[in-house]
Amino acid sequence: xxxxxxxxxxxxxxxxxxxxxxxxxxxxxxxxxxxxxxxxxxxxxxxxxxxxxxxxxxxxxxxxxxxxxxxxxxxxxxxxxxxxxxxxxxxxxxxxxxxxxxxxxxxxxxxxxxxxxxxxxxxxxxxxxxxxxxxxxxxxxxxxxxxxxxxxxxxxxxxxxxxxxxxxxxxxxxxxxxxxxxxxxxxxxxxxxxxxxxxxxxxxxxxxxxxxxxxxxxxxxxxxxxx
Amino acid sequence: xxxxxxxxxxxxxxxxxxxxxxxxxxxxxxxxxxxxxxxxxxxxxxxxxxxxxxxxxxxxxxxxxxxxxxxxxxxxxxxxxxxxxxxxxxxxxxxxxxxxxxxxxxxxxxxxxxxxxxxxxxxxxxxxxxxxxxxxxxxxxxxxxxxxxxxxxxxxxxxxxxxxxxxxxxxxxxxxxxxxxxxxxxxxxxxxxxxxxxxxxxxxxxxxxxxxxxxxxxxxxxxxxxxxxxxxxxxxxxxxxxxxxxxxxxxxxxxxxxxxxxxxxxxxxxxxxxxxxxxxxxxxxxxxxxxxxxxxxxxxxxxxxxxxxxxxxxxxxxxxxxxxxxxxxxxxxxxxxxxxxxxxxxxxxxxxxxxxxxxxxxxxxxxxxxxxxxxxxxxxxxxxxxxxxxxxxxxxxxxxxxxxxxxxxxxxxxxxxxxxxxxxxxxxxxxxxxxxxxxxxxxxxxxxxxxxxxxxxxxxxxxxxxxxxxxxxxxxxxxxxxxxxxxxxxxxxxxxxxxxxxxxxxxxxxxxxxxxxxxxxxxxxxxxxxxxxxxxxxxxxxxxxxxxxxxxx
Numbered sequence: 001x002x003x004x005x006x007x008x009x010x011x012x013x014x015x016x017x018x019x020x021x022x023x024x025x026x027x028x029x030x031x032x033x034x035x036x037x038x039x040x041x042x043x044x045x046x047x048x049x050x051x052x053x054x055x056x057x058x059x060x061x062x063x064x065x066x067x068x069x070x071x072x073x074x075x076x077x078x079x080x081x082x083x084x085x086x087x088x089x090x091x092x093x094x095x096x097x098x099x100x101x102x103x104x105x106x107x108x109x110x111x112x113x114x115x116x117x118x119x120x121x122x123x124x125x126x127x128x129x130x131x132x133x134x135x136x137x138x139x140x141x142x143x144x145x146x147x148x149x150x151x152x153x154x155x156x157x158x159x160x161x162x163x164x165x166x167x168x169x170x171x172x173x174x175x176x177x178x179x180x181x182x183x184x185x186x187x188x189x190x191x192x193x194x195x196x197x198x199x200x201x202x203x204x205x206x207x208x209x210x211x212x213x214x215x216x217x218x219x220x221x222x223x224x225x226x227x
Numbered sequence: 228x229x230x231x232x233x234x235x236x237x238x239x240x241x242x243x244x245x246x247x248x249x250x251x252x253x254x255x256x257x258x259x260x261x262x263x264x265x266x267x268x269x270x271x272x273x274x275x276x277x278x279x280x281x282x283x284x285x286x287x288x289x290x291x292x293x294x295x296x297x298x299x300x301x302x303x304x305x306x307x308x309x310x311x312x313x314x315x316x317x318x319x320x321x322x323x324x325x326x327x328x329x330x331x332x333x334x335x336x337x338x339x340x341x342x343x344x345x346x347x348x349x350x351x352x353x354x355x356x357x358x359x360x361x362x363x364x365x366x367x368x369x370x371x372x373x374x375x376x377x378x379x380x381x382x383x384x385x386x387x388x389x390x391x392x393x394x395x396x397x398x399x400x401x402x403x404x405x406x407x408x409x410x411x412x413x414x415x416x417x418x419x420x421x422x423x424x425x426x427x428x429x430x431x432x433x434x435x436x437x438x439x440x441x442x443x444x445x446x447x448x449x450x451x452x453x454x455x456x457x458x459x460x461x462x463x464x465x466x467x468x469x470x471x472x473x474x475x476x477x478x479x480x481x482x483x484x485x486x487x488x489x490x491x492x493x494x495x496x497x498x499x500x501x502x503x504x505x506x507x508x509x510x511x512x513x514x515x516x517x518x519x520x521x522x523x524x525x526x527x528x529x530x531x532x533x534x535x536x537x538x539x540x541x542x543x544x545x546x547x548x549x550x551x552x553x554x555x556x557x558x559x560x561x562x563x564x565x566x567x568x569x570x571x572x573x574x575x576x577x578x579x580x581x582x583x584x585x586x587x588x589x590x591x592x593x594x595x596x597x598x599x600x601x602x603x604x605x606x607x608x609x610x611x612x613x614x615x616x617x618x619x620x621x622x623x624x625x626x627x628x629x630x631x632x633x634x635x636x637x638x639x640x641x642x643x644x645x646x647x648x649x650x651x652x653x654x655x656x657x658x659x660x661x662x663x664x665x666x667x668x669x670x671x672x673x674x675x676x677x678x679x680x681x682x683x684x685x686x687x688x689x690x691x692x693x694x695x696x697x698x699x700x701x702x703x704x705x706x707x708x709x710x711x712x713x714x715x716x717x718x719x720x721x722x723x724x725x726x727x728x729x730x731x732x733x734x735x736x737x738x739x740x741x742x743x744x745x746x747x748x749x750x751x752x753x754x755x756x757x758x759x760x761x762x763x764x765x766x767x768x769x770x771x772x773x774x775x776x777x778x779x780x
Contacts, residue, residue, distance in 0.1 A: 084550070107748040109293035110366060111304055117282045141746065143756040143779045156288075169776065170744065186734040187748065189305045210365045212280035 065209035067219070072195075072204055075179040079138065079168040082150040089176060092164070094200045097134040098224060100216070101195040103177060104165075105141035105187050106153040114210065115192060120157040121213030122220075133220070135163035138176050140187045142167040180204075196220060198227040259383025262376060264297070266290035269376050276368025284368055291380075294366065296749075297527065298724035299387035301335035302731065307366070308335040314385030317343045331719040348384075349377050392720040394487030395457075400713075403462045403486040405515070407473070409495030409566075417694040418493050418516060418702045422461055424689045425706040429459045462486060466501075473500040481508065488725065491515055491705045493698070496568040502529050511725050514705035514754075516698045518568040518646060524750055528726060532701055532742065533755040536572035536622070536646055539666040541780035542758050543642045544579035546664065547618055556618035556639060558586040565591050568647060569622025576620065592627070616640075622647055629654035634662055642666065645761070650697070657766035664774060668758030669697065669741040671773060681738050700740040708736065743777065 074090045081087050093099055102119065104112040116137065123130045137154075139145035145153075150165040159165075167173070177183035182193045194207040196219060205223055207216075258269040266274040266286045273286035291312070295301050299313040310316070311333050319330055319342055341358045343351065350356055352370050355363045372380065394401040404422055406415050464480045466473045477500070489505055492498075492515035502521040505512035505528045512528055518535040534541070548554055559580060563569025570591075577587040616639040621628070628648050634641075641663040643655065648665065651672055655663060669675070679696075682703040686693055693699060712729045733754055734746040745754040757779035764770040 105748070107750050108304075109749050110302075110309060111307060113284065113288060113293070114278070114282065114366060117284065121280075121282060141748065143746065144748070144751055146779065184305055187746070188303075188731050188734060191305045192307070213282070214280055 065207045065211045065215070068206045068208075070181070070204050070206045072180050075175050077168065077172040077175045079166040079172055079176070080147055082147050082154055082165040082167075084147045087166075089166075092134075092136065092166075093197075095134070096199060097132060097162075098199060098220070099134050099136060099195075099197045100220065101136045101138070101180070101197075102193065103140050103180075103182050103190065104137050105139050105190075106145050106149050107141065108187070108190075111190065111192050115194070116153075116157045118194075118211065118213050118216060119163060120159065122216045123160050123163060125213055125217050126220075130160060131162055133162055135159070137163070137165045138173065139165065139167045140173055140177060140182075140190055142170055142173040181206075196223055198223045202227065258376060258379035259381070259386075262372075262380045263291045263299075263383050268372075269379060274370065274372075276370050278368045279365060282368075289368065289370070293749075296723065296727045298721045298727055299384060300333050300719065300721060300724050300727070302727065303335050307364075308337070309366070310335055310337045312384055313387035313389075315388040315390075317348060317384065332717045333719055334715075345378075345381055348381055352377065352380070387721075389721045392487060392722060393485040395720045398456070399458045399460050401460050401462060401484065401486045402488055402490045402709075403464050403480065403484065404490055405464045405466065405477070405492040405501050407466050407470075407494045407497065407501070408468065409497070410493040411495075411695075414516065414695040414698045415493050417692070417699045418491060419463065420691045421686070421699050421702040422491060422706065424691055425703065426459050426461045428689075429710065461490075470497050470500055474504060477501065477504045481510075486510065487720065488513055488709070488722070489515070490709055491702045492517070494518070496566060496570065502526070505529055509722055511722055513709060513729070514701065516701055519571045520753070522752075524752055526752065527723070529752060530726065530729060530747065531753050532704075532745070533668055533758075534753050535668075536568050536644055537575050538668050538753075538756075538758060538780070539644050539646055540572045540575040540579065542666045542668065542760055542778055543576055543620060545778060545780040546642070546760050546774075547580065547585065548583055552583060554580070554583050554585045556585065556616045558588070558617045559620060560588050560590060560617060561620040561622065562590045562592065563622035564624070564627070565593050567622070567624070569644065572622050572644065572647075573620070592623075618642060620644075625649040625652075625654050629656070631656050631659060634658050640664060651763075651769040651771050655763065660763040660766055664760050664762055665771075666758055667761045667771070667773075668755070670743040671759060671761070671771060672769070674743070675741055678737075678739055679741070682740060697741050704738070704740045707738070708733070711736070 074093050077089050078086055079089055079092070081092075100119070100122070102115050104116060106112075119135055119137065123135065126133065139150060145165075145167045147167060150167055154163065154165050174183055180193075180195055182191060184190055191208065192210055194211055194216065196205040196207070196216075197203070205219060207219065211219075261267045261269075262274055266289045268274055274289045276284045276289040278284070294309045295312045296309075300311045300316075301309040303309070315330055316333070316336065340361075343358045347356075347358045349372075351358070351363060352372060355367055355369045357363055404419070406418075462480070462484045464477070466476050468476075481504075488511040489501070490513050492501070492512075494501070494515065494517040496519050498515060498517040498519060499521050501515070502512065502523075504510075506526050510528060511530075513530055514532050517531065519537065520531045520533075520535055521529065522534060522537060547556055547559065559576070561569075561573040561576065563573050573589055577589070580587055618640045620642045622644050624647055628643070639662075641659060643653065643663050643665045645651075645653065645665040645667045648655070650665075650667065650669070653665065655665075670678070679700060682700045683693065683696075685703065686699065691699070708729060712725060712732060715728050715732060716724060727749075730747040730749060730751065734744070736745060739745050742755040746756075747754050757777050759777060760774045761771040762774065764772045
């Protein structure tokens with residue numbers, strides 16, 4: 001059975017503000033946050049269309065990203081950057097810059113290209129501010145995604161200097177995925193998760209589901225303002 | 228539970244689609260196909276899709292196939308499910324009518340909508356609204372298609388509804404296994420023993436045709452486990468004569484015995500004609516035992532366990548060049564027998580060393596060079612030594628390896644293809660062992676024990692002699708994967724769907740035989756992607772020491 005992502009029902013779950021969520025989802029997400037049942041449906045779906053039972057599927061528009069604040073211990077693993085250099089994950093995350101992180105694989109046809117497009121747009125929208133942030137994309141199919149393939153993938157999205165892609169051993173990738181609670185047993189069952197941290201030592205903002213670049217910019221600015 | 232049955236309205240639309248028959252007019256069909264598979268419009272311009280908040284995707288990245296798959300049957304990615312878009316699913320109705328045919332179950336089906344019409348489908352593609360006017364998932368872009376392109380695409384989706392698949396009857400699934408004339412006869416017998424026994428086992432419980440699997444969800448699906456209603460029939464296609472004549476033989480076999488898929492198989496150094504036959508006839512060709520597969524990541528129907536000796540060439544190149552591309556040898560001398568798998572392997576290695584300042588020579592052994600002849604050739608080769616050190620690469624079989632005598636002077640490091648040379652059982656003479664690194668494109672013997680216990684126990688229980696362990700366990704693995712994937716597919720036999728489902732399930736497989744792990748995805752054809760470089764621990768025996776961790780070149 002493919003594991004489903006578990007909804008986060010802990011008290012840490014932040015009630016999303018309309019500003020943070022925005023768009024047509026805001027009302028629904030607020031509603032969802034108020035009712036545990038609705039939240040369960042949303043979070044276990046990720047997409048409202050996910051439910052394959054004709055009779056319990058919520059209306060298709062009822063999906064939206066779910067935000068929460070989490071603490072993660074960055075694991076001491078070595079990864080290989082898309083320039084071929086072997087690096088330590090904690091080192092890559094501790095140069096003081098805010099981090100925006102996701103997990104992708106290059107032969108993914110649907111979710112990953114969209115997430116990467118959003119990163120590209122995010123970079124673009126930040127403009128000159130972009131060189132203050134560090135975007136990181138870690139491969140969840142590391143044996144296929146050699147540094148050369150990751151580099152080629154990055155080029156497709158015109159990634160700037162502040163956006164790096166990482167691969168490594170399968171074990172290292174899984175350790176990183178587990179540390180950020182995105183490991184779902186295999187690349188085919190991955191979840192669309194974006195993580196963001198203002199500075200080393202600070203907690204992470206976890207965004208589950210598809211997020212637009214505008215929302216991501218808003219989240220980023222909010223997070224930095226609260227630093 | 229309700230089965231999604233076709234209401235009369237949907238059935239009218241479907242009547243023309245459900246039956247096999249000639250494809251619609253070629254030009255429109257080609258345009259639809261090109262939009263779906265390549266993201267190219269009828270005008271030749273790239274397809275452009277826009278998502279909410281202006282995320283634009285174009286050309287091949289925007290093509291429908293990326294999400295909805297070549298079969299059109301969609302996919303499930305984590306909690307996200309991408310629905311089927313073949314005509315029969317789009318135009319089906321939820322209404323109950325026992326007199327209407329039902330649709331096979333697919334995992335990604337969304338049921339909560341009315342059937343589409345051509346008009347509402349065009350609206351879904353252009354505006355992102357479903358048949359009842361509700362927004363589609365965020366992932367689905369909007370495509371501003373013109374009327375002609377739209378009509379062509381919709382027609383193409385209708386042609387994707389395949390209900391009759393060659394090699395599949397109500398009671399029998401036909402498979403072929405193919406061997407080439409230069410295949411090792413001992414390995415061939417070992418492979419056929421496994422295949423024949425697997426089919427016998429599979430057919431132990433021949434049941435009468437079971438009711439068609441319904442689209443009503445997992446309750447029905449779970450009842451379909453083991454697909455016991457269809458008999459598996461194996462057709463053994465033995466190719467003879469020169470490679471140039473194989474294609475005609477294959478076409479003849481196929482005409483006489485239409486098969487659903489090609490399972491396992493065995494080749495000498497050339498599998499390309501079989502690969503091309505499968506691609507051109509759209510026949511899945513699953514995990515043949517080949518040392519030299521065809522590397523064409525954009526092909527679709529052929530799946531392999533690994534790149535074989537071509538992977539070993541990559542491992543050797545990686546070891547010689549090091550992580551920073553500073554070669555550890557100035558010259559490389561490769562030795563192989565004419566016409567054997569070492570020939571393409573040597574060519575691949577030479578290509579990878581090109582441009583790195585390494586001189587590559589080849590010594591080709593012909594039928595006459597036996598025993599000491601091999602050593603004489605090697606000694607002659609050693610005279611071409613280079614001041615920066617020489618590497619000797621042996622693409623040889625156990626017979627030639629056993630006949631090696633003294634180590635040629637000047638060969639700093641010897642590389643040996645483990646796959647060709649017999650892995651840990653390679654009869655490499657004692658004097659050679661301390662100089663030799665062997666490529667080992669499998670998990671190490673001590674680590675794969677548990678993963679082999681099951682197949683080896685299965686062989687023992689069925690009195691199958693183990694004559695070629697790796698080939699036989701790979702064959703067993705291929706059979707098991709086929710059984711697994713057919714369970715998962717329930718009653719939906721579209722051939723591309725078989726490939727897509729294998730790509731999706733493979734990484735969850737635990738019993739992976741000789742391989743530490745297997746994984747595939749769209750546009751991935753080789754399931755195991757790395758290997759070890761090892762040396763023999765002792766002057767005799769089979770103990771190996773890995774030079775480094777698993778290497779993915």
